[in-house]
Amino acid sequence: MSQSQQIRYQIYVTMVWISYAVAIVKSPGSPPQTYTPERGHWKRWCYKCKVQKPPRTHHCKSCNKCVLQMDHHCPWTLNCVGHGNLPHFLRFLVWVVFTAAYTFVKLFQRAISFYHDRNLPMYLTNKGEMVAVIFLLPLVGFIWLSVSILLIRCVIHVVTGTTQIEAWEKERIENQVTTQRFWDKVGDNYKSCHGRELPKLESWIRPGSPMRADDIIFPYDHGFYKNTVNALGPPWKWLLPWSGPSTDGIHYEINYDEQLDLPWPPDGGFKSGGEPHVYRDNSSEWTNDMGETLQDYGVDIAAEASS
Numbered sequence: 001m002s003q004s005q006q007i008r009y010q011i012y013v014t015m016v017w018i019s020y021a022v023a024i025v026k027s028p029g030s031p032p033q034t035y036t037p038e039r040g041h042w043k044r045w046c047y048k049c050k051v052q053k054p055p056r057t058h059h060c061k062s063c064n065k066c067v068l069q070m071d072h073h074c075p076w077t078l079n080c081v082g083h084g085n086l087p088h089f090l091r092f093l094v095w096v097v098f099t100a101a102y103t104f105v106k107l108f109q110r111a112i113s114f115y116h117d118r119n120l121p122m123y124l125t126n127k128g129e130m131v132a133v134i135f136l137l138p139l140v141g142f143i144w145l146s147v148s149i150l151l152i153r154c155v156i157h158v159v160t161g162t163t164q165i166e167a168w169e170k171e172r173i174e175n176q177v178t179t180q181r182f183w184d185k186v187g188d189n190y191k192s193c194h195g196r197e198l199p200k201l202e203s204w205i206r207p208g209s210p211m212r213a214d215d216i217i218f219p220y221d222h223g224f225y226k227n228t229v230n231a232l233g234p235p236w237k238w239l240l241p242w243s244g245p246s247t248d249g250i251h252y253e254i255n256y257d258e259q260l261d262l263p264w265p266p267d268g269g270f271k272s273g274g275e276p277h278v279y280r281d282n283s284s285e286w287t288n289d290m291g292e293t294l295q296d297y298g299v300d301i302a303a304e305a306s307s
């Protein structure tokens, strides 16, 4: 590497460490004590934090607190990824992917030059460097690949306005939408929220056929641009190390589902002791295709199920 390349490389590595430190230190945010549930959302009480949970908030088992717009608990940053620090977490991933790719290319070029010099006498070869290149090349390649997959997954969730936990919920609903148990719960919720029986629901994508999973409107998806700006702030700020989201993590604009007319998730509520609109998560035992339950994202199931 030339001297200018070395300086540039040092800057990239420094950015990895700075963004990593920010992702560790920056809090995702917790609900204020003053929060009261709004119309159109479930009433969800956290008995551990003694606070009403705003929509999209979950109690993290490792952090032992409620986390606004919780995405997942990250063991690498020992912090929850949520509303306040998702942009920082994404910037960290971007710097890791970029720096790992740059390192891989440089190591690969060095490996090729070793190959070209393969017929030179060994005393002319820097053996220590050769061993390092052989060792580091697959390691850096593995880091690049695994963090790239995580980054792609996060970006898909950002542009679709979905957290990892909500992606799990969507998958669960897709799986359970054909079961009577799901519709019984939706029916109960509808009755407790509107005081009447759930009407016959039709698919709006395929008129005439019964409602399916893709007919259920996810309330927080407002199109890729607005979703991205909500989560990461305006595009001209994305690369600034201190830039945060555009929403407050507590109040969310929702797409109104005229037919179903229930808060998200539609099968999440239940009627208890004359207190309607109380949320109870009784789906924690469900596992997705990857074998993940909500606990695998760090969610405290006991705190979720309280009411």
Ligand SMILES: [Zn+2]
Residues within 6 Å of the ligand: 046, 047, 048, 049, 050, 058, 059, 060, 064, 065, 066, 067, 303
């Ligand atoms: Zn809590």
Ligand SMILES: [Zn+2]
Residues within 6 Å of the ligand: 060, 061, 062, 063, 064, 072, 073, 074, 079, 080, 081, 298
């Ligand atoms: Zn956490």
